[in-house]
Structures are given as C-alpha cells and as structure tokens.
Amino acid sequence: QVQLVQSGAELKKPGSSVKLSCKASGGTFKTYTFNWVRQAPGQGLEWMGGIIPLFGPPFYAQDFQDRVTITADDSTSAVYMELSSLTSDDTAVYYCATVDGYNREDPLRYWGQGTLVTVSS
Amino acid sequence: QSVLMQPPSVSGAPGQRITISCAGYSSNLGALYDVHWYQQLPGAAPKLLIFGNTNRPSGVPDRFSGSRSGTSASLAITGLQAEDAADYYCQAHDSLLKGYVFGTGTRVTVL
Numbered sequence: 001q002v003q004l005v006q007s008g009a010e011l012k013k014p015g016s017s018v019k020l021s022c023k024a025s026g027g028t029f030k031t032y033t034f035n036w037v038r039q040a041p042g043q044g045l046e047w048m049g050g051i052i053p054l055f056g057p058p059f060y061a062q063d064f065q066d067r068v069t070i071t072a073d074d075s076t077s078a079v080y081m082e083l084s085s086l087t088s089d090d091t092a093v094y095y096c097a098t099v100d101g102y103n104r105e106d107p108l109r110y111w112g113q114g115t116l117v118t119v120s121s
Numbered sequence: 122q123s124v125l126m127q128p129p130s131v132s133g134a135p136g137q138r139i140t141i142s143c144a145g146y147s148s149n150l151g152a153l154y155d156v157h158w159y160q161q162l163p164g165a166a167p168k169l170l171i172f173g174n175t176n177r178p179s180g181v182p183d184r185f186s187g188s189r190s191g192t193s194a195s196l197a198i199t200g201l202q203a204e205d206a207a208d209y210y211c212q213a214h215d216s217l218l219k220g221y222v223f224g225t226g227t228r229v230t231v232l
Contacts, residue, residue, distance in 0.1 A: 035221070037167075045159075045167065045210055047221040061220050095166055105214040107157035107172040108221075114166050 002027030004096050004112035011118050017084040020115050022096030029077040030054040033099040035108060036070060036081045038092040048094075051079060052102050059104075086119045093117075125149065125211050125224035132230040133201045141227045143194040143211035149222055154214040156194040158187055161208040170209070171196060198229070206231045 007021040022034065035050035049060035053072040060068055069082045083090060094115045097108035126144040133139040143158075145151060158171035169178055171187035174194065184205075186197045198205055211224035 037221075037223075044226040045212075045223040047223065049220070059220065062218060097167075104220070105154055107155075107169050107212070108159075108167075109169050109172075109178070111166040111168070 002032060002098055002110050004098065004110055006094075006096055006112040006115045009116040009118070011120065012086050014087055014119055014121055016086055017082055018086060018117055019080055019082040020094055020096075020117070021078050021080050022112050023076065023078045024098070025077065029072075029074060031101065033102055033104060033106075034070075034072065034079040035097050035099065036068075037095045037097055037108070039095070039114075040089070040092040043092075048081070050099075050104070053079070055102070083117075086117075088119050091117065091119045124215065124218075124222045125213065127209075127211060127224040127227045129225070130228045130230065132232055133198075134232045135201055135203060137201050138197060138199045139201060139229065140198075141196045141209055141211075141229070143196070143224050145192045145194070145213060145222075147192065148217040149213040149215040150189065150194060151192040152216050154216075156187065156189050157212045158185075158196045159210045159212065161210065163207070167210065201231055203231050205229060 003026045005023045030053050033052045036048040048064045051058040051070045058070040067084045071080045096112040098110045099106045155173045159167040160170045161167045174189045175187045209227045215222045
C-alpha cells in the first residue's frame with residue numbers, strides 16, 4: 001500500500017508559478033498512475049492530469065493543458081506538478097492521488113494529505 | 122468542470138436509509154465506464170468508498186452500497202450514523218474529455 005506525502009503550503013503572487021511535490025513510499029513507484037486533483041475553497045473536486053512513471057508522457061485535462069506540467073522522478077519516487085500564470089482562481093487545495101496499475105479508468109485509491117496554494121497579491 | 126450531476130444535499134435521521142444520485146452523459150456513464158464514489162470528511166482528503174460501481178474497499182462498512190443503471194448511478198447509506206456526515210462525490214472516466222470527471226458533490230447531514 002503506497003503512502004503519499006505532499007509538500008507544504010504555498011503563498012504565491014498572481015502571474016507566478018508554483019511547483020508541488022508528491023513523494024510515494026511503501027509501494028513500487030512504477031506500478032502506479034499518479035494524478036493531481038484540486039479543490040477550491042467550498043467547491044468540488046477537479047481533475048488536472050496525471051502521469052504513469054513507467055511509460056510517460058503526462059496527460060492533462062483540457063482546462064489545464066496550456067499551463068500545467070506534471071513530471072516524475074524515479075530516483076526519488078516523487079511526482080511534481082507545476083502550474084503557471086496563477087490567478088486567484090487557482091487558490092485551492094491540491095491533491096496527489098494514485099491508481100493501482102495503469103488503467104486510467106480505475107479509481108483513485110490512495111490520496112496525499114493535500115497542499116494549500118493561496119494566490120494573492 | 123464537473124459533468125456528473127449530484128443533488129447538493131441529502132439529510133436523514135440516524136438509522137435511516139438515504140440515497141445519492143449521480144447523473145452522467147453518453148461519454149461517461151452512458152459509455153459504461155465504471156463509477157467510483159468518494160467520501161470526504163471535513164478538513165480531510167477524499168477517501169475511496171465504492172469502486173467499480175458496486176465494490177467496497179477493505180474496511181468500508183457494508184452500510185454503503187453502490188448501483189448503476191444506464192447514464193446514472195446511486196450511492197445508498199443504510200443505518201445512517203453521525204459519522205457519515207460528509208461530502209460524497211461520484212467519479213468516472215470520460216471519453217470526450219479523455220480523463221476523469223467528478224460529480225458536483227453531495228453534502229450529507231445527519232439530523
């Protein structure tokens with residue numbers, strides 16, 4: 001069973017970028033599909049994209065594909081999500097979540113604790 | 122942008138049975154992709170509650186059950202308990218969006 005530990009809270013200025021990390025332990029890194037999901041304050045869940053470290057390349061939701069970059073580092077068993085051109089609408093908790101295996105229709109079985117990103121001038 | 126529609130809220134008294142609906146479209150539930158359900162307690166990350174339409178992960182009480190029919194799905198909670206007060210989300214793959222879509226979310230209140 002994999003455990004996901006995410007990086008700490010971030011405060012960013014509008015127009016800047018943020019890069020979040022998600023470190024996996026307790027499982028075999030390359031046997032998972034990693035996804036990023038965000039949740040704005042008081043709002044629902046929104047899927048952003050993901051990556052299968054074994055295969056690459058990353059895949060993105062249409063709403064984010066112009067400004068999100070998801071990468072994986074096998075050497076540290078970590079996945080990263082960088083979001084650029086931030087606005088106040090990007091203020092949200094960002095979750096890393098994994099699928100057992102490589103089927104992108106399967107459920108998000110394991111979740112990180114979430115990282116709060118606040119965008120404010 | 123959510124494309125699975127759920128009622129904003131559902132409430133029930135302890136011990137009662139409640140259901141939460143999830144309405145989709147031809148590109149997700151209508152295409153027979155599996156529906157998954159998540160429970161999100163206040164201040165916590167979502168937790169997988171039901172997967173593959175009807176299956177419970179280990180540790181999830183059998184008070185929770187899932188079903189689906191055509192372009193809709195439902196989550197039922199029988200013997201409602203105070204600890205079930207949470208937000209619930211359905212989720213499926215969408216062939217047009219080429220990724221996951223979530224429901225709008227339902228807040229369950231235990232009276």
